[in-house]
Ligand code: SF4
């Protein structure tokens with residue numbers, strides 16, 4: 001489904017330069033395609049022209065506008081559900097100068113996408129957000145909590161990455177076809193209609209479900225963040241103690257060397273150099 005900007009837009013303009021398809025316009029500015037201009041879709045706030053939006057398929061594995069919007073008002077438009085195939089084809093039509101492969105970056109496949117097509121000036125960005133409701137094809141597994149660190153002996157993600165709700169995904173099962181898919185946490189709100197990417201069946205979260213999801217995510221991440229902070233503080237303290245111990249050992253070592261130099265005075269008569277060599281001493 002295309003991305004849409006809601007009335008919560010504060011006109012900051014952050015999203016516009018991020019769009020690889022120039023689908024975002026300031027309110028009142030006519031949109032343009034193939035040299036033709038068309039009346040603005042909105043007058044007072046930024047807007048997205050749906051026929052130019054590919055949900056960033058072909059360029060990023062997340063919606064670039066949603067990733068930068070400070071008020072989270074770039075959301076999937078439930079009235080315009082679209083498949084990855086349709087969006088990929090649109091990207092190719094919009095950018096005939098590019099070769100956009102079938103496995104180009106796509107929010108439908110957050111991992112394993114190819115680099116963004118060359119020559120468009122669009123930068124592939126890290127997978128920090130997935131802003132729409134439709135999700136991976138049927139074969140894909142539901143995304144686990146998206147920002148959870150991969151198996152590693154120590155926490156891998158930075159606190160900023162891991163605890164950013166933009167990256168969280170709520171795994172759901174389609175009530176019609178039983179296929180798993182995911183909905184971005186920040187869009188999982190009561191009454192919003194989402195569509196299954198496999199069968200297009202609707203999925204409407206109820207208040208109780210939203211509460212349970214909120215408690216589960218925030219309970220887990222709040223506890224995890226607290227635990228991480230304790231760990232970081234302890235590690236910083238241990239590092240400082242270790243450095244202080246090594247500094248003290250080095251000072252002691254230098255003192256011992258100095259003491260050693262004083263204790264190493266050889267006995268016997270002093271012999272001074274003679275001949276030419278003595279002229280230089
Ligand atoms: S989702 Fe991507 S293509 Fe669509 S308007 Fe936002 S930045 Fe542009």
Ligand code: SF4
Nearest residue numbers: 009010012013015069
């Ligand atoms: S980033 Fe969000 S708030 Fe800013 S102009 Fe775009 S849609 Fe509006």
